Amino acid sequence: MRISTFFYCLKEGIKNIGRNIWFSLASAAIISACIFLFCLFFALTANVQYMVRMAESTVGITVFFDEGISEAEILAIGDSIRERSEVKEARYISAEEAWENFQKEYFKGMEELAEGFADDNPLADSASYEIYLKSIDDQAGMVEWLDTIPEIRKINYSSDTASGLSNFNRMLGLLSAVIIIILLAVAAFLISNTIMTAAAFRRDENKIMRLIGATGFMIRAPFVVEGIVIGFVGAAIPLISVYFLYRSAVAYMMEKFGILSNLMEFIPIQEIFPEMVAVAMMLGVGIGFVGSFFTIRRHLKV
Amino acid sequence: MIEITDLNKVYKAGTRALKNVNITIEDGEFVFIMGRSGSGKSTLMKLLLKETEPTSGRIIVNDMDLTRMPRRYVPKYRRRLGVVFQDFRLLKDKTVYENVAFAQRVIGVPIRTIRENVPEMLRLVGLSSKYKSYPNELSGGEQQRVAIARALVNSPEILLADEPTGNLDAHNSMEIMGLLEKINDRGTTVIVVTHSQEIVSQMGRRVITLDRGIVLDDSGEGGIYDEN
Numbered sequence: 234m235r236i237s238t239f240f241y242c243l244k245e246g247i248k249n250i251g252r253n254i255w256f257s258l259a260s261a262a263i264i265s266a267c268i269f270l271f272c273l274f275f276a277l278t279a280n281v282q283y284m285v286r287m288a289e290s291t292v293g294i295t296v297f298f299d300e301g302i303s304e305a306e307i308l309a310i311g312d313s314i315r316e317r318s319e320v321k322e323a324r325y326i327s328a329e330e331a332w333e334n335f336q337k338e339y340f341k342g343m344e345e346l347a348e349g350f351a352d353d354n355p356l357a358d359s360a361s362y363e364i365y366l367k368s369i370d371d372q373a374g375m376v377e378w379l380d381t382i383p384e385i386r387k388i389n390y391s392s393d394t395a396s397g398l399s400n401f402n403r404m405l406g407l408l409s410a411v412i413i414i415i416l417l418a419v420a421a422f423l424i425s426n427t428i429m430t431a432a433a434f435r436r437d438e439n440k441i442m443r444l445i446g447a448t449g450f451m452i453r454a455p456f457v458v459e460g461i462v463i464g465f466v467g468a469a470i471p472l473i474s475v476y477f478l479y480r481s482a483v484a485y486m487m488e489k490f491g492i493l494s495n496l497m498e499f500i501p502i503q504e505i506f507p508e509m510v511a512v513a514m515m516l517g518v519g520i521g522f523v524g525s526f527f528t529i530r531r532h533l534k535v
Numbered sequence: 536m537i538e539i540t541d542l543n544k545v546y547k548a549g550t551r552a553l554k555n556v557n558i559t560i561e562d563g564e565f566v567f568i569m570g571r572s573g574s575g576k577s578t579l580m581k582l583l584l585k586e587t588e589p590t591s592g593r594i595i596v597n598d599m600d601l602t603r604m605p606r607r608y609v610p611k612y613r614r615r616l617g618v619v620f621q622d623f624r625l626l627k628d629k630t631v632y633e634n635v636a637f638a639q640r641v642i643g644v645p646i647r648t649i650r651e652n653v654p655e656m657l658r659l660v661g662l663s664s665k666y667k668s669y670p671n672e673l674s675g676g677e678q679q680r681v682a683i684a685r686a687l688v689n690s691p692e693i694l695l696a697d698e699p700t701g702n703l704d705a706h707n708s709m710e711i712m713g714l715l716e717k718i719n720d721r722g723t724t725v726i727v728v729t730h731s732q733e734i735v736s737q738m739g740r741r742v743i744t745l746d747r748g749i750v751l752d753d754s755g756e757g758g759i760y761d762e763n
């Protein structure tokens with residue numbers, strides 16, 4: 234394609250938008266709304282996922298064993314735990330280690346108090362395994378399996394935080410997908426109408442073009458350009474607003490709930506923005522292209 | 536050369552617009568097609584432009600068989616023709632210059648070539664001074680001259696004009712005819728559809744007379760035909 238042909242199509246496409254500004258704005262607005270929602274969900278799920286991952290690396294399952302069981306037996310069970318595919322890491326904590334940890338935590342600065350227990354380890358039966366899973370989603374199954382081991386006396390795990398977040402994320406993803414698909418359908422419909430109106434505006438021109446010997450490509454390209462430009466604008470507006478909105482929202486949260494900031498960690502916008510831009514542009518430009526391409530193919534015979 | 540053999544056109548509604556038409560037109564000829572309204576003149580033009588398909592028969596234009604031409608070749612084929620209509624069909628929101636340039640732009644001619652060709656065409660039709668005007672600022676005769684410039688800018692081998700003077704007074708009509716003759720002198724085959732017995736007799740060219748889809752006469756000056 235000649236460069237002048239490219240500019241011709243671009244110019245005519247933009248002219249189409251100008252002639253049909255209200256329809257075009259409505260289409261761009263719906264696409265904007267759709268992509269704004271998408272960006273919102275995207276940022277939310279990314280952050281929740283981030284928190285889940287943080288939780289996964291800090292939250293584990295702790296199992297304690299029956300009294301009187303030997304260390305060798307415990308280690309054998311530990312080996313079979315490690316063999317499970319969902320286990321990332323399993324760490325053995327002997328009774329002595331548990332007691333030392335306990336002392337360090339509770340008798341800080343008053344070590345002489347602990348001396349009173351001397352060699353009489355009060356946590357003698359507290360040998361344990363700390364198990365970290367690859368994914369928090371496997372936790373329920375893992376706990377179930379651990380329950381079947383008779384030598385295990387007690388299983389400590391946090392059932393809500395991580396897996397709850399994970400479930401929340403899945404729900405959020407599903408909900409957002411449904412809403413976005415509905416909005417995309419509305420957007421495609423509006424673009425299709427916009428393009429049909431534009432084609433009606435240019436009916437005479439298109440007829441003349443045909444008789445002069447313009448190819449189907451030359452006749453149709455301006456309309457597809459129109460769709461793509463609308464889609465592009467419809468994606469750019471929410472992207473720009475989300476960029477600034479996200480930054481100030483994070484800053485606000487950090488200031489307001491600063492004390493909790495070690496619990497609530499947000500992904501910096503720079504980290505998720507490139508991916509967000511890529512997907513949003515694909516959505517916007519894609520819907521603009523598809524909406525106009527198929528409309529013009531069906532309604533503008535060349 | 537245009538060779539039309541046993542051409543029939545029946546519209547979906549059942550109208551037989553052309554019946555067993557046989558016409559041969561040599562390169563560089565100037566031909567009038569005459570006939571009263573509804574006799575099939577425009578249908579013949581549309582068939583030559585491949586705007587519509589014949590029901591049967593053959594049309595061969597410069598060794599190209601239109602009935603066998605693949606769809607994707609049609610734009611290329613049309614670039615070898617120029618068309619002019621009764622109602623001018625100019626783009627109202629474009630200037631004279633842009634209207635003519637448009638014909639080149641839509642087929643991807645480079646800007647530099649367009650800048651050379653368009654003024655030359657406007658000179659040929661005598662509208663150099665009005666290149667900035669819009670169609671509604673021009674008289675009917677001037678608008679038709681713009682349309683002719685547009686039809687010629689791509690250097691067509693054949694110029695098809697469907698009642699080009701239908702909306703013009705006698706004086707403007709003769710000017711347009713003069714222009715068409717000038718174009719014919721440059722070697723372009725010119726086919727003009729007209730109602731006007733007066734024009735035809737003044738021009739003294741070959742006249743093909745159609746009547747209800749049949750070639751009634753293809754001998755000389757269409758003398759036997761009385762307008763309406």
Ligand SMILES: Nc1ncnc2c1ncn2[C@@H]1O[C@H](COP(=O)(O)OP(=O)(O)O)[C@@H](O)[C@H]1O
Nearest residue numbers: 546548550552571572573574575576577578579
């Ligand atoms: N698109 C069409 N569909 C159906 N009938 C048509 C169509 N175009 C023309 N006709 C009919 O074909 C006949 C010839 O029309 P046309 O070629 O336009 O005649 P002319 O140009 O000589 O006035 C007329 O009876 C007209 O009503």
Ligand SMILES: [Mg+2]
Nearest residue numbers: 576577578697
């Ligand atoms: Mg007619």
